[in-house]
Amino acid sequence: GYIDTPKNGSSVKGEIDISGWFLDLSGVSKIEILIDGKSMGEARYGDIRTDVAKVYPEYQNANSGYKFTLNTKNLINGQHTLTVKETGNNGATNLVTTTLNVENQLPRGYIDTPKNGSSVKGEIDISGWFLDMSGVSMVEVFIDGKYSGQAQYGRARTDVFQAYPEYQITNSGYQFALNTLQFTEGQHTLTVKGTGINGATSTLNSTIFIYNGNYPKFVSSIKLPAYRSYNELADYNIHLTLYNPSYTRYFELGYGDLVNVLDETKYAARIATQDGRSGWVHKDYLETSLKEDLWLVKEARTLRSSSSVLSSNIGSIPSGTSLYLLDHVTTSDSTYNEWYYVQTVSGQRGWIWGALEKGSNQGYNVIKYEVSKVGTVTNQVNIFTPLNTKANVTADQINRFIQYKTSGKVTTMTGLGWAYLAAQEQSGLNAIYLLAHSGHETGWGNSSISKNKYNFYGIGAIDSKPAEGAYTYDTPEGGIIAGASWISRNYPIRDWDTDEKFPYFQPTIDNMRNDNSWHQYASDEAWAAKIGFFAQEFYNFINQ
Secondary structure (H helix, E strand, O other): OEEEEOOOOEEEOOEEEEEEEOOOOOOEEEEEEEEOOEEEEEOEEEEOOHHHHHHOHHHOOOOOEEEEEEEHHHOOOEEEEEEEEEEEOOOOEEEEEEEEEEOOOOOEEEEEEOOOOEEEOOEEEEEEEEEOOOOEEEEEEEEOOEEEEEOEEEEOOHHHHHHOHHHOOOOOEEEEEEEHHHOOOEEEEEEEEEEEOOOOEEEEEEEEEEOOOOEEEEEOOOEEEEEOOHHHHHOHHHHOOOOOOOOOOOEEEEOOOEEEEEEEEOOEEEEEEOOOOEEEEEHHHEEOOOOOOOEEEOOOEEEEOOOOOOOOEEEEEOOOOEEEEEEEEEOOOOOOOEEEEEEEOOOOEEEEEOEOOOOOOOOEOEEEOOHHHOOOEOOOOOOOOOOOOEOOOOHHHHHHHHHHHOOOOOOOOOOOHHHHHHHHHHHOOOHHHHHHHHHHHHOOOOOHHHHHHOOOOOOOOOOOOHHHHOOOOOOHHHHHHHHHHHHHHHOOOOOOOOOOOOOOOOOOHHHHHOOOOOOOOOOOOOHHHHHHHHHHHHHHHHOO
16 A cells, blocks of 8 residues: 655645555555544555556456545644554555654743733633634633632634634633632742643733732832822933923832832832822832842952951952842941942851942942842843843744734834844844843834834943934844944943952942932933843743
């Protein structure tokens, strides 16, 4: 016997014909089709095959052809073994085999509610849609990897059917009621798992913040501004006196202050202080414990018994040391007034001067820093991540995210995923950071300086005359790659700066913006938070 179609090793999808011929001196009783050893059914036998009869006249059979229609949607994508099993009239069996690669449309779905990054409380609806070429067997819900239950599947979603008619599923909606009271307060991962009729599974992931009541957090920023509203926090036209001369600071929190979190939106949290004030702050600077994160000491310092250069020398802290920050005070000393109470990893405690320049006490010499990610490959980039890490992503993933952020509109960033990977290699900066930074600065390729000057990072675009001062690049890819190298040389890495004086290097998004009024990349007080939010959004996108 022989398998004419499909050819060995061929790629298939949808319904396919399996055809060929079989001869048996005792006569053919039946032809069965098996996939990976499992019977799919009997083929029709008896099609005219005069070509076979001419080659093998001794079998005296001109009708040796068989045919079977296989719906590959019922198979999991990947390589499978196709077996044609012939049973002769004498009971003997014969087999012919081949391989085929099933490449049907991948399952797809979406979590409509709750939105990624949203705050929830009480009983909430988890809803969305799921599609699988084989049909959907079930949809399950997990919180932090733990099974919560099976969603109801089969709600009408004509909008999804119109967008993806090839799946032929009109009722693709799912819904599940989740009682959040059973979970701890804070951040959780919501996973929706769809299982196809063919047994294949696919997952969607989203981040939610559960807040069923007030809960305390510590401020982990040296200076944390509070704003009257979310809009005031997010809009530099409101909170910068350059654009709003009558603006006054609402109030400011210091390191170690205790607040209650009332609500969260994107990169902001609404808080209440211990003395009854309420406002909005950047939520990245709120922690459950002051020993939750490590801090980096840029330049070596003397460890002292109290917050003064006149106090006893009790040790030294070399440059590059990682330690815990326990407290911060500003003293009345005219030369050295920024002091940090620290604890080394080995447990020694003491005070170090924390600024970079005597007198003005500008520049932070001690910064919050994700030490565990130094020299690693990471796709989880936040405002404290070392920017000289590497991302393990593809140009296609970047392109699809840009398309998602522009709602399919073609902009100057469209199709330039490869350029961000090239920029990562040339500049030494994480490609996800570069993508998030340029997306924020250009409105995802819609700004005038990205269109007219191929400037994607706002380089040279000073507040007073942004369009006039912005650097010009010859090509879009040049703006992405050369611009990344400029940022690397002037902020995170500064490999040319070897004099060991006044270490300007600012290795995190946070430190690029917040360096105590010294060498800051942007004036927008929410600049770092916005870029960090986009980086997290990209991570969620490629893992959904």
